[in-house]
Amino acid sequence: MNSDLLNIQSISKAFGxxxxxxxxDLQVKEEDIIGIIGPNGAGKTTLFNLMTGFIRPDSGEVLxxxxxxxxxxxxxxxxxGMSRTFQLVDLFKEMTVLENMMIPCFSKRACRQxxxxxxxxxxxxxxYIAAMRFLETVGLADRFNEKAKNLAFGELxxxxxxxxxxxxxDILLLDEPFSGLDVAxxxxxxxxxxxxxxxxxxxxxxxxxxREFLKLVERVVAIVFGEKIAEGTPQEIMNxxxxxxxxxxxxxx
Amino acid sequence: xxxxxxxxxxxxxxxxxxxxxxxxxxxxxxxLVVKGGYFMExxxxxxYYVVLxxxxxxxxxxxKVNFGHSLFVGAAGYTAAVLNLHLxxxxxxxxxxxxIVAGLFGLFIGTVTLRLRGPYFxxxxxxxxxxxYKLLCVSPKTLGGEEGLTGVSPLMSxxxxxxxxxAIFMLAVVFxxxxxxxxxxxxxxxxxxxxxxxxxxxxxxxxxxxxAAFTISGTIAGVAGAMYTHIMxxxxxxxxxxxxxxxxxxxxxxxxxxxxxxPIIGGYxxxxxxxxxxxxxxxxxxxxxxxxxxxxxxxxxGLYDIFIRVFRRVVVRT
Amino acid sequence: MSxxxxxxxxxxIWGAIYSLIAVGFTLILGVAGIVNLAHGAFYMIGxxxxxxxxxxxxxxxxxxxxxxxxxxxxxxxxxxQVGIRPFRENHAYQVVLxxxxxxxxxxxxxYAIYGAHGKSVQNFINGDIELxxxxxxxxxxxxxxxxxxxxxxxxxxxxxxxIGKSISAVEQNKVASILMGIRYERVYMITMGISAALAxxxxxxxxxxxxxxxxxSSFPLFKAFAIVVIGGLGSMGGAIIVSLLLAYSETAVSxxxxxxxxxxxxxxxMILILVVRPTGILKAGRMN
Numbered sequence: 001m002n003s004d005l006l007n008i009q010s011i012s013k014a015f016g017x018x019x020x021x022x023x024x025d026l027q028v029k030e031e032d033i034i035g036i037i038g039p040n041g042a043g044k045t046t047l048f049n050l051m052t053g054f055i056r057p058d059s060g061e062v063l064x065x066x067x068x069x070x071x072x073x074x075x076x077x078x079x080x081g082m083s084r085t086f087q088l089v090d091l092f093k094e095m096t097v098l099e100n101m102m103i104p105c106f107s108k109r110a111c112r113q114x115x116x117x118x119x120x121x122x123x124x125x126x127x128y129i130a131a132m133r134f135l136e137t138v139g140l141a142d143r144f145n146e147k148a149k150n151l152a153f154g155e156l157x158x159x160x161x162x163x164x165x166x167x168x169x170d171i172l173l174l175d176e177p178f179s180g181l182d183v184a185x186x187x188x189x190x191x192x193x194x195x196x197x198x199x200x201x202x203x204x205x206x207x208x209x210x211r212e213f214l215k216l217v218e219r220v221v222a223i224v225f226g227e228k229i230a231e232g233t234p235q236e237i238m239n240x241x242x243x244x245x246x247x248x249x250x251x252x253x
Numbered sequence: 254x255x256x257x258x259x260x261x262x263x264x265x266x267x268x269x270x271x272x273x274x275x276x277x278x279x280x281x282x283x284x285l286v287v288k289g290g291y292f293m294e295x296x297x298x299x300x301y302y303v304v305l306x307x308x309x310x311x312x313x314x315x316x317k318v319n320f321g322h323s324l325f326v327g328a329a330g331y332t333a334a335v336l337n338l339h340l341x342x343x344x345x346x347x348x349x350x351x352x353i354v355a356g357l358f359g360l361f362i363g364t365v366t367l368r369l370r371g372p373y374f375x376x377x378x379x380x381x382x383x384x385x386y387k388l389l390c391v392s393p394k395t396l397g398g399e400e401g402l403t404g405v406s407p408l409m410s411x412x413x414x415x416x417x418x419x420a421i422f423m424l425a426v427v428f429x430x431x432x433x434x435x436x437x438x439x440x441x442x443x444x445x446x447x448x449x450x451x452x453x454x455x456x457x458x459x460x461x462x463x464x465a466a467f468t469i470s471g472t473i474a475g476v477a478g479a480m481y482t483h484i485m486x487x488x489x490x491x492x493x494x495x496x497x498x499x500x501x502x503x504x505x506x507x508x509x510x511x512x513x514x515x516p517i518i519g520g521y522x523x524x525x526x527x528x529x530x531x532x533x534x535x536x537x538x539x540x541x542x543x544x545x546x547x548x549x550x551x552x553x554x555g556l557y558d559i560f561i562r563v564f565r566r567v568v569v570r571t
Numbered sequence: 572m573s574x575x576x577x578x579x580x581x582x583x584i585w586g587a588i589y590s591l592i593a594v595g596f597t598l599i600l601g602v603a604g605i606v607n608l609a610h611g612a613f614y615m616i617g618x619x620x621x622x623x624x625x626x627x628x629x630x631x632x633x634x635x636x637x638x639x640x641x642x643x644x645x646x647x648x649x650x651x652q653v654g655i656r657p658f659r660e661n662h663a664y665q666v667v668l669x670x671x672x673x674x675x676x677x678x679x680x681x682y683a684i685y686g687a688h689g690k691s692v693q694n695f696i697n698g699d700i701e702l703x704x705x706x707x708x709x710x711x712x713x714x715x716x717x718x719x720x721x722x723x724x725x726x727x728x729x730x731x732x733x734i735g736k737s738i739s740a741v742e743q744n745k746v747a748s749i750l751m752g753i754r755y756e757r758v759y760m761i762t763m764g765i766s767a768a769l770a771x772x773x774x775x776x777x778x779x780x781x782x783x784x785x786x787x788s789s790f791p792l793f794k795a796f797a798i799v800v801i802g803g804l805g806s807m808g809g810a811i812i813v814s815l816l817l818a819y820s821e822t823a824v825s826x827x828x829x830x831x832x833x834x835x836x837x838x839x840x841m842i843l844i845l846v847v848r849p850t851g852i853l854k855a856g857r858m859n
Contacts, residue, residue, distance in 0.1 A: 052454075078456035090454065092447040095440075103444045106437050107456025123437045167456050318663050320670070365846050375666055376606060376796040377845060383793065384838040391831045495789070499674060506667050539679040546668075546676050550654065553664050 004063070005030045005202055006082070006171055011050055011060030011070075013226075020046045021226040023060070028171065028204065033197050035217035036206045037237070039246060043226035044206045045087055048173050052084050053077045065170065079109040081170035085177060089156045091148050091163075098144040100159060101131035104166035113168045131166065138162035138192065154185030161192070171202040178207055186212055214238070222246070273431060276517075277424050284413060293412050299524045300419040301481055304426050305497075306505040306516030308473035311430065312466045314439065314511045315459075316446035317367065319467070321378030322474055322501050324362075324385050325355040327493025329475030331389065334402040334488035339395075344408050348479045355475025356468050363467035368460050382495050389490040401489025408483035415484050422480065426473055430513045442466055446511060507548050509555025518556050578822045584711050584780070586818035587718030588773045589794060593802070593810040594722060595769030596795040602741055602762045605665045609650060609673030611792025613643050613767040617774025618783045619681055622690045625778075632695045640771045647767025648760050655763075656756070673788060682785040689782025714776045721772060722811070725765070738762055790834070797841040 006028040013021045021043045028034060038044050049055040051062050053074040061070045069077050083104075092100050104110060105127035114126060135141040138158040143151065151159065157177060164172055177193075178186055193216055197203065207213040214220070214234040222230040222237055224246045230237055237243055283296060309322050329351030336342045336350060366377045390399050397403075409415045433439045444452045445459050453459050482488045491497075500523075508519025526544070530537040552559050596610050617639050624635035654672060658664040696709040729735035740747070741758045749755060770791070781787070798817060802809030817837055825833035 073453070075453045075456050075458050078454065083456075084454065086454075090448065090451045092444050092451060094447055095443065099440055099444075102437075102440060103452060103457065104455035106441055108458075109456055127437065163455060313663075316663055318666055365842075369845070373800060373845075375608075375670075376793065376800070377841070380793055380797060380838045380841060383789075384835060384842070387831060387835055387838075391829075499670065502667065503671060503675070506671075510663075536683060539676075539683045542671065542675040542679045546671050549668060549671060550657075553658065553661075553668075 003029060005032070005065060006051075006204075007063040008051065009061045009063065011047075011057040011062065013046060013050055013055060013057050019226055021050060021057075024223070024226070024228055026221060026228075028202060030170075030202055031197075031200045032202050032219065033193075033217050034204045035213055035220045035234075036204060036223060037208070037213075037220060037243075038223035040208075042223045044223055045175055046226070047223070048084055048175055048206065051077075052082060052173065075107070078104075078167055078169070079107060081109070082173065083164040083167050083169040083171075084173035085160045085164050085175055087175045087179070089153075089160050091156060091160060093147070093149040095148060096145050097135065097140055097148055097151070097159060098128070098131055100148050101135055101144075101163060101166060102127045104163050105130045105134075107167050109167050134162045134166045137165070139188070154181050154188070157181065157185070157189065158192070161189075165196070165201075171204065172196070174203065174205045176206055176208055178212060190216060270431075273427065276427075280420050280424065281417075283420075284416060290412055293416050295524065295528050297416050297419050297484070298528075299521050300416075300423040301477060302501065302504055302524050303517050303520035304419075304423050304477040305474055305501045306508065306520045307423075307426050307430050307513075308470045308477070309501050310505045310511060310513075310516045311433070311442075311470040311473075312463070313505060314434075314442035314446050315463050315466055316449070317463060317467075318375045318502070319378045319470070320375045320495070320498055320502065321362075321380075321382030322470075323493050323495055323498035324358060324378070324382040325471040325474035326478030326481070326497060327382075327385055327389065327488075327490070328358050329355040329478040330482040330488040330492045331396060331402070332475075333479035333482045334405050335396070337405050337483070338402060343406065344479070344483045347483070348476050351479030351482075352472045352476035355478065356472035359468040359471025360464065363464040363471075367463040367467060379495060379498070382493065382498055386490055386493045386495065389493055397489070399490060401487055401491075403487040405482055405486045405488065407486055408480060419480065419484075422476070427513065427517065429473075434513060438462070438465075443511070503545050507545055507552075507555060509557030512555070512557050515555045515557040518560075522556065574826065578819070578826055580707055580711060582819035582822040583815070584714050584818075585822065586815035587715050588777050589791075589798065589814035589818050590722060590811045591718055591769050591773035591776070592791045592795045593798040593814045594725065594807055595766040595773075597799045597802075597807060597810045598738075598769070599762055599766040600799060602738055603655075603759045605655060605662065605669070606796070607655075607673075607763075607766070608666060608669040608792060609647075609677070610766070610770050610795055611788035611790070612673035612677040613647060613770035614774040614777075614791040615681065615783070615785075615788040616646065616677065617643050617771025618692075618778045618781070618787070619685060619690065619774075620771070621775040621778040622692050622783055625692055626690070636772070636775045639775050640768045643771035643774075644764040644768040648764045650767075651760050651763040656759075673792070678785045678788060685783075685785070687785060689784045691782050692778040694779050710779055714780075717772075717776055721769070725769070726807075734758075734761060794837050797837040800841055801844050 004027045006026070008024060008026040010023045010025055011021060012019070012023050024047060026034075036044050036047070046055065050057045053069070053072050053076065057070065061068055063069070064077070064080055064082055067080065069080060069082075072080070092103070106123065110127070110130065111123070114130060132141060132144065135144055138161065140155060140159055140162070143155070148156070148159065157180075161174065161177060164174075177189060181189060190212055193203070193205070197216070205213065205217060217234060220232065220234050220237040221228055222240070222243045229242045229246065230240045232240070280300075284293065287293065287296065305322065305326070309319060312319050332354045333344075333347035333351040336347045362378065362381055366374050389396060389401075392398055409418055441452070441457055441462055444455075444457070445462060449459055478492060481492070504519035504523045505516045506519070507523060508517065509515025523545070527541060530541055533540060548556070592610070592614060595613075596607065599605060599607050599610075620639035620642055621635055624630045624638055625632065630638070650669070650672060654668045655665050658668065694708065694710040696713055698709045700707055700709060700712070729739055737753045737758050738761070740753060741755050773791070794817070798810055798813045802813035817840075820836050821833040824836055
């Protein structure tokens, strides 16, 4: 139990009469890369919202490195090491790419990770350097002075993921990162995720387009109607009766 | 690759500063060109309103629209008057203390209201301002009741002195706004205004920054209010009336919300129009507000935005 | 005893009037999500139109009321399409525009046309009824009954008619309602019309018992706001209950202390609520 990076214990959430998430459990260890699959409306994004403090669960707890983060606010959870992206890309459209990347670099956690106390004068300069470095990682360094709204969709995705990485989280949550990407961008994203995994980044990825995704992850969790119906290696999940029934042919993509 | 120096360093810093320096020179030289007590007073009012509009604008960076700005002016103005009349303290003490009092109001109100999402904030600040106004109207002798307090000692010994005090104060505020907007604090404020959820998701404590911005906004407005009290030599409930807050808001919005130049443009333009329209008599305010309404519909981002767009088109052409 | 009864009657009247204003305000807030700062202006224009039609043009009561309400409804819909629609994504701009329009521009128009002196309207009905040793005018009873009827009609409208259900649907989930084929722009416009009509009707009902003056748009606006905050954003039932409670408190305070202090009641309560328990007395539910 103690070596768990993230421990989700039996969280549930109901909206009105609808049970969105039902007694969900999950343990994630360091350097794990886990996938979450499930039909639309199964509660996957709600799960992320519950984990990251945007919604409060009705019951159950979320423990990050042993600390109970269930009732914390989103920014506090980010500063404790868990960052996420959103299904609909959530950026600062009117600000430049560089400014977009600098915001997470201004967070307390990012400053701490750079091992400095961030005095007022230096903060901008150090954040700038860090931000440019992250932009290079996602390949957007040359677009740094453009307004975010001028980027192509695939680039916005990469920027979003780069921003989540900029807080140097212990665990990164990606919500349907591949949705809407064309073949070329999918390949770029896959290799970026693979590289992050090689560098030891723990990740949980929600995805819908199964083929590329199942090649990346080590463990898969399947959710239907807010309940976990199966957990195992990609191979096991593909052959799991319950999963096949729930998807009704989606796995044949 | 561009270095930090290219983007944030000294060279570009000085380039953008050029415009502000030119503006400062004009403002400081104005008394040489403009003669006459009436015009001096108008220019003083312009400076006063620019300070109020700039201080209002600091919070506007975060996307929160404050309808109770008059509360800061009233609170600090009365503090200054009371300190001056009862303790005999001069402006060099009452102005900072007035500012601090207003800042504390901002801290308290901000903490209570800015943690809430949604459309609450504007209406609530208005209600606070109204509450102060009503309290001042029914206040006991010490605070003067509906007529307020009179006999406050003047700020400077001459009209010219008053003007320069207000001008230097205004320029100080403008430069402060300029530095803030380029700092991490300013960029974070802008990010909150752009997309508060994303900002929170990036690990920023948005409530803290909003409250900080509101407190600073209040402190500056407070000092301005105290200054006004000394120059007018009285403090009355009218200072805290919601109409002042609405007026300041209109100036910042017409000029261009969440920019530095916007409140300056708005402050000067609207004050001058207000004075210039005096010859119209009773219809003055009607035309004035109609004009403001029209300007807002046509240019919601403000005159500054229009100016930039025109400028870009002209510059790009040549 | 008669003081108590008189407070009760006056409180009920104002409770009725506040309810109309607050329900209208919460309607547009719940459906379109905007804080419509011109709401107070609708009330004011309603009262002034009632004055114009009844005292100047000498039309009969019912016709004047209908014209006043319809007129303001049209103004509201125009405001929605011209002033608010361009700013659908930007709440800050909507708020600023409705503020400038309602609190400054409308006020100046009224001032220019009617001047600053208070305008009064005659009673709609004359005569009293005796109740427990007191005389209560039919006028006052009329106000109460009219308010109850209108709110009930509104409730039926929302629940039973097609348009009403569209409004409800858009309020709950804009995206889903688009998928269902509801044209939400039309819904917004109609809702604004209804909201304005409610405020105007409140103004019409109030016109015989108050003196209309150009500054009168402030208090209904911010009382409505406070009522909605206290009662729970978007809850019609909460708005009505809080309106009544507020009216009773104000009348009592006014009787015991003075009118100035009465005006502070809603401000203080709202501030307390925000400090102590921000989500409102009743749970912020959907329209009941």
